[in-house]
Amino acid sequence: MKREQGPGGFGSGRLTTNFKGSGIYIWMLLPVILLETAISLYPTLYTFFMSLTNATLRSNNFEFVGLSNYLRAIGDSFFRQSFVLTLIYMAAAIVLRLIAGIGLALLLNKRAVSATVARGSILVPWIMGEVVVAAIWLWILDHQTGLLNALLQVAHIPPQAWLAYPTLAIASVVWVALWRNLAFSFFIQFAAIQSIPPDLYEAARVDGASYLSSLRYITIPLIKVPILISFLNGELGYGAALSGLILLGNLALCLIYLAVLRISK
Numbered sequence: 623m624k625r626e627q628g629p630g631g632f633g634s635g636r637l638t639t640n641f642k643g644s645g646i647y648i649w650m651l652l653p654v655i656l657l658e659t660a661i662s663l664y665p666t667l668y669t670f671f672m673s674l675t676n677a678t679l680r681s682n683n684f685e686f687v688g689l690s691n692y693l694r695a696i697g698d699s700f701f702r703q704s705f706v707l708t709l710i711y712m713a714a715a716i717v718l719r720l721i722a723g724i725g726l727a728l729l730l731n732k733r734a735v736s737a738t739v740a741r742g743s744i745l746v747p748w749i750m751g752e753v754v755v756a757a758i759w760l761w762i763l764d765h766q767t768g769l770l771n772a773l774l775q776v777a778h779i780p781p782q783a784w785l786a787y788p789t790l791a792i793a794s795v796v797w798v799a800l801w802r803n804l805a806f807s808f809f810i811q812f813a814a815i816q817s818i819p820p821d822l823y824e825a826a827r828v829d830g831a832s833y834l835s836s837l838r839y840i841t842i843p844l845i846k847v848p849i850l851i852s853f854l855n856g857e858l859g860y861g862a863a864l865s866g867l868i869l870l871g872n873l874a875l876c877l878i879y880l881a882v883l884r885i886s887k
Contacts, residue, residue, distance in 0.1 A: 707792060714792075715799040720849065722800065723807030727815050728841075741812070748805035759798045814848035815841065 673691050677684035695701050726744065730737045747755065762769045763784040771781035784794045818841065826836045842849075 707788075710792060711796060711799075714796045715803075718796065718800050719803055719807045722804055723811045724845075724849070726804075726808050727811035728837075731812065731815050741808075744808050745805050747802050750802075755798070755802050759794075763794055810848045810851055811845060814845040818844050 674686060674688060675684040676687045676691075726740075730740050761767075765771060765781060765783040765786065768784070770784065774781055782790060784790050822840050823836055826840060831839070
């Protein structure tokens, strides 16, 4: 790679690519490409092929059945219910986290000590372990000895079985997810709001703009990218870890399947 020189010897910003000698780099990348193909592409294609058959662990013989397995999954009431609940959870958790993050970032964008303490308290759930969070909220939501029902009884409100009914259960899970992951969205939006020059708000105030107008035409447009990052949650490493665990699980199942086939032969 080399940069072309512009007039006066300054770089014009255009890059030209020199492909001479690039063959060695292709050969160096080839093992990685082959490994990625072996551990990723081939299992994916093989899984798709198996989904088009009636293969089972009890028999070596299988037949091509087309899309019947997919139609069976779509017709399965448990699959449809799980799929709908997953969509509800994702939509509610992401939207509420985004709205709450922006709202708290605007509210706590102050230099007061109370705002500093509040910002620190928002960070606490995020740094707690997943097991600790689950244990705490299982105790809080317990319908017999839980803290939440104890507070409701003090207020003369009947206790609820928070995890026993679908509506209450999904609402409880969404709330726990919001409480656990709010810090990420909040600090992304807070940092973005802090980076907005105060002169823009001063000029808008001089022109007679209201707070809502400044929020609409200044704040929101300038934090669009952080909003997108918060919307995606930015957990690339966590997602990669999950994909790795899923890959290991699929590999273990494949090895078990091959072992069963070998024994059956």
